[in-house]
Every structure is written in structure tokens, then in C-alpha cells.
Amino acid sequence: MASKLLGLRTLFSQSLKLLPKHPYNNSVHNLNHFSTSSTLNVNFFNKLPAEKLWKSVTSVSNAGAKKGRGKGAGRIRIRDLNRGQVIGVGKINMLWPGLSAPVIRGRELLKQQRLPDDPERMEKLIKLRDSMTKFRRLKLSPIERGWSGSRMPGRSIGAPDPVGDEEFVGFDTKVLQLRSLLIMKGTLGRTRNYQAMVVTGNGQGLAGFGFGKSKEAQAALRKAKNRAGKKLMNFEIYNGHTVFHDFFTAFGSTKIFVQKKNEGYGLKCHRAIKEICQAIGIKDLRAKIEGSTNLQHVVKAFFIGLLQQRTHQQLAEEKKLHLVEYRAENSYYPTVVASPEKVRTKEEIPKDETLDFIQYILNDRVILKRKKFPRFYESMPSYQIYLKKYEKYRNHEKIRLNLRAEYGEIKSFLNDKYPEEKAEAEA
Known part of the structure; x- marks a missing residue:
């Protein structure tokens, strides 16, 4: 240890001999008069720009993507880390000449000083900090958010784009399906495309549906919307609220039975059929699907049935x-x-x-x-007593009318049990 200290002393004494001397005397300069130069430490983080750094976090190589890696990388939100960073602005309200204020104001030379606290300024800084650090998902109302939360099916994307001088006034487009397709190509390998199916209409009998494919979801939706606007069909609506009659329609292995309903019944059907009815202007309807529920088959079958009514x-x-x-x-x-x-x-x-x-x-x-089974109380003696008491009311005018509408004649509950009495009465 002593030998090491001795070596350091000799090295320091030799370095002092090499220092420049004052021109007026032979004394050594004070160490405070040395000039220093700063050197930048270059590394990975300050050598590359922000885009390159984010790409290293979010991207994955082609070989890794083929093996299924990096699936969660798309969820990482790329942020602008320089946003809100203003030199001279901080939590403490300070006056910095040359940064947050001019150096000279008039003939007065400004000095660094602390200003009184401003609550409004602090609120703005807190909001700016929260906007930079906290990621808040866009909240939609239950009417606008579609069928499944934040996904596109069921959401409105507006009217189709104008064609020449003609605009689609009063039209609205609803997304029925948006799915990603993986296509294998010989030169590019496995590529991802998006397919969209939408329906557009003005709610007054004019509607159409269309498909669109593209490498981006928004482009596929735009293509489908514009194609739907070019393939509009006119449908007549009975009394402005329902179809003219019940009908059966099918496409592929999908079968749909549609029933006409009175005003105020509502739309009790598949969600895709409900969106189509709202685009056309149908308000009361019931539809039952049998077989396959392939969404494209359901849409095509329902449009075929409407055209054939x-x-x-x-x-x-x-x-x-x-x-x-x-x-x-x-x-x-x-x-x-x-x-x-x-x-x-x-x-x-x-x-x-x-x-x-x-x-x-x-x-x-x-x-x-569904097969109807006799009610559990029909075999009970008390119900038979009730029917015998109710028998005298069958000649009332309203009940006679209901019997004629339901059975085609005025009959008793005993006619099925004793058909010979009915024949004698007719004779």
C-alpha cells in the first residue's frame, strides 16, 4: 500500500513540472485557472433517432414473424417523448432570461427570479402531463359502439363518397363484417388482407350491400361502402313499417322464415338482419334462421327474400x-x-x-x-268445473266473433268429445 502511495506522489510531482509557468514569476498557476472541455458519451440511445428506437421495440424480423413471434408488439403505443418539453417551463414558476423571458426589457437587464405561484398554470401542466403519460381509450356510447365493444361490426361509417355531382344525402352505412384473411403467395409468402361487408341505406326503401378487400382495414371499409352505394335496390314497405307478407328464403345451407308483424312489435331477428331492416326502413318484423348462420349467407338470403316478395x-x-x-x-x-x-x-x-x-x-x-302438450291443470276436476261455468258465456257477441275467427264456427269445448251431438244439431 505504501509503495502505491509513493508512486502516486512521484507521478503528481512530475505532472506539476510540466504545467505552464506564469510569465512574471516561476510559481505554478492555480488549479482553478485550468480550461476544461466536455466530451459526449455516444451510445445506442443517443446515437439513433426516436423512430429507430421505437422500431427496435415494436418490430419483429421476417423469420420471427413466420414463427409467430411479436404478436403483442402491435399493442405498444408509439409516443412522442418530446411532446410538451419546453425549455424553461417547469413546476416552479421561474423567470429565466433568454429562455422563458427576453434578456433585456426596454433598458432594463432582467435577472433570474421566482414569480408567485399561478394555479391556472399548474392545472395546464398537470393536464399536459396526464395526456403524455396516461393512455385513455376513446369511449363510445352504447348506440355507436356496435355489436362487440370497440370492434367495427355494427358501427356507422357515414354515407358513401359522392359520385360525380351526385351525393348520398340521408344515407348511413353500417359495418356488418370486418375480418382479416391470410393469403399465401409464391413471391411474397403469407400476406394479410382485410375483407369488409357493409350495408347502406336511407331508411326509405333504398338500400344495398357491398364487399371490399384491401391490405388496410380502412381502405377495405371505404371500398365496400362505395360499392354498396353503387348497387342500391328499391324495396316497397307495407304501410311504412313492415313487409307485405310472410316469406321463406334460402341461400346455401341458410334458411330464413320471415313473419310480418303489427306496428309496434319491433325487430326480433338476427343482428345483421336488424341492421339491414334499419337501413331499408322496416320497423316491425320477426325472422327465424335455420341451418348455417354464415353472415354473408344470411345477408344474401334476406335480400333475395325481400326482392322476391x-x-x-x-x-x-x-x-x-x-x-x-x-x-x-x-x-x-x-x-x-x-x-x-x-x-x-x-x-x-x-x-x-x-x-x-x-x-x-x-x-x-x-x-x-314446438309440440304443444296439454296443460297440467286440464285434467284436474276444478278446471272441468271452471269450463262448465264458462259455458254460458259463449253466446256473448265478442266471444262468438272470436270463435268464428279461430275455429270457423261457434262451438263448445265439448264438441271434440261428443262429435255426434254436433251432427244432430246441424241436422
């Missing part, structure tokens, strides 16, 4: 018979809604012809319904 006048001309409507709100009073030019007589109608309206418009198809 017929007005009441067309149905009357097809059958050459009067089209009569019975509605509960009209107390089942028969109302003629359409009449053909030439009406067939009873003798001209074949015996095997389908005269049931529902069976005719569904092309002799039958909707599957």
Missing part, C-alpha cells in the same frame, strides 16, 4: 281471387286489400288448389313449431 295486388292477380285480411285490432272484420281485374268463380277453382294464404306464400313449406 310480392305486393297484395300481385298476389290477387296471380290467384285471380280477392285478397281478404283479418286483423285482431279490427275485431277480425274482413277487409278486402286487393282485387284482380277478373275474379274466378267457385266452379273454376280446382279442388286440389292451395287456398291457404300462409301456405301459398311459403311455397307449401311448413315452419317447424
Whole structure:
């Protein structure tokens, strides 16, 4: 240890001999008079710009991407670390000449001084700090956010782009599907594309749907929206709220049974069908899907069914018979809604012809319904006593009307049990 100290002393004495001497005497200069020069330490973090540093964090090599690496790198939000960094601005309200204030004001030379605290200035600094450090997701209202939170299906993307001088006034476009597709190519390898399906309409019977593909999601949505605007179809709406009649439609292995409903019923159907109905202007409808629920097949099948539906006048001309409507709100009073030019007589109608309206418009198809089992209380003696007491009310005017509408005749609950009594009464 002593030898090391001795070596340091000799080295220091030799360095003093090499120092420059004062021109007036031989004394050594004071150490405070030395001039110093700063050297920059160059490393990885201050050599490269911010873009290169962020790319090293968020990117992945082609070989790594093929192996499935770097899937979570896309979630990293690239931030501007220089945002809000103003020289001379800090938590303490200070006056810095040359930074936050001029050096000379008039003939006065400004000096560094602390100013009184300003609460408004502190609030601005806190907001700026929070905007830099905290990432807040854009919150949408439940009506605008679509089917599944922050994803695009179900959200509105506005009207299609104008075509020449014509603009789509009153139109709105809803996203039905947005999915990513992986396509294998010989030169580029596995590439990712986006496919979008949208429906656009003005809510007054004019609507259309379209598809779009692109390498970016926004470009695919824009293509689909503009194609939907170029393929508009006109649909007639019965009384401004529903379809003209029940219908059956199919596309591929998807089958849809659509039922006409009264005003105020609402839309009880698949969410894609609901968006299509809102784009067209249909307010009351019920749809039941059987088979595959492939979204593209559902949309195509429903549009085919709407195009194939017929007005009441067309149905009357097809059958050459009067089209009569019975509605509960009209107390089942028969109302003629359409009449053909030439009406067939009873003798001209074949015996095997389908005269049931529902069976005719569904092309002799039958909707599957759940089997109805007798109620648990029907076999109880108390229920039989209730039916016997209720028997005397069957001759009331409203009940007679309901019996004729439901069974086609005025009958008792005992007619099924004793059919011979019915034959004797008719005789």
C-alpha cells in the first residue's frame, strides 16, 4: 500500500513540472485557472433517432414473424417523448432570461427570479402531463359502439363518397363484417388482407350491400361502402313499417322464415338482419334462421327474400281471387286489400288448389313449431268445473266473433268429445 502511495506522489510531482509557468514569476498557476472541455458519451440511445428506437421495440424480423413471434408488439403505443418539453417551463414558476423571458426589457437587464405561484398554470401542466403519460381509450356510447365493444361490426361509417355531382344525402352505412384473411403467395409468402361487408341505406326503401378487400382495414371499409352505394335496390314497405307478407328464403345451407308483424312489435331477428331492416326502413318484423348462420349467407338470403316478395295486388292477380285480411285490432272484420281485374268463380277453382294464404306464400313449406302438450291443470276436476261455468258465456257477441275467427264456427269445448251431438244439431 505504501509503495502505491509513493508512486502516486512521484507521478503528481512530475505532472506539476510540466504545467505552464506564469510569465512574471516561476510559481505554478492555480488549479482553478485550468480550461476544461466536455466530451459526449455516444451510445445506442443517443446515437439513433426516436423512430429507430421505437422500431427496435415494436418490430419483429421476417423469420420471427413466420414463427409467430411479436404478436403483442402491435399493442405498444408509439409516443412522442418530446411532446410538451419546453425549455424553461417547469413546476416552479421561474423567470429565466433568454429562455422563458427576453434578456433585456426596454433598458432594463432582467435577472433570474421566482414569480408567485399561478394555479391556472399548474392545472395546464398537470393536464399536459396526464395526456403524455396516461393512455385513455376513446369511449363510445352504447348506440355507436356496435355489436362487440370497440370492434367495427355494427358501427356507422357515414354515407358513401359522392359520385360525380351526385351525393348520398340521408344515407348511413353500417359495418356488418370486418375480418382479416391470410393469403399465401409464391413471391411474397403469407400476406394479410382485410375483407369488409357493409350495408347502406336511407331508411326509405333504398338500400344495398357491398364487399371490399384491401391490405388496410380502412381502405377495405371505404371500398365496400362505395360499392354498396353503387348497387342500391328499391324495396316497397307495407304501410311504412313492415313487409307485405310472410316469406321463406334460402341461400346455401341458410334458411330464413320471415313473419310480418303489427306496428309496434319491433325487430326480433338476427343482428345483421336488424341492421339491414334499419337501413331499408322496416320497423316491425320477426325472422327465424335455420341451418348455417354464415353472415354473408344470411345477408344474401334476406335480400333475395325481400326482392322476391310480392305486393297484395300481385298476389290477387296471380290467384285471380280477392285478397281478404283479418286483423285482431279490427275485431277480425274482413277487409278486402286487393282485387284482380277478373275474379274466378267457385266452379273454376280446382279442388286440389292451395287456398291457404300462409301456405301459398311459403311455397307449401311448413315452419317447424314446438309440440304443444296439454296443460297440467286440464285434467284436474276444478278446471272441468271452471269450463262448465264458462259455458254460458259463449253466446256473448265478442266471444262468438272470436270463435268464428279461430275455429270457423261457434262451438263448445265439448264438441271434440261428443262429435255426434254436433251432427244432430246441424241436422
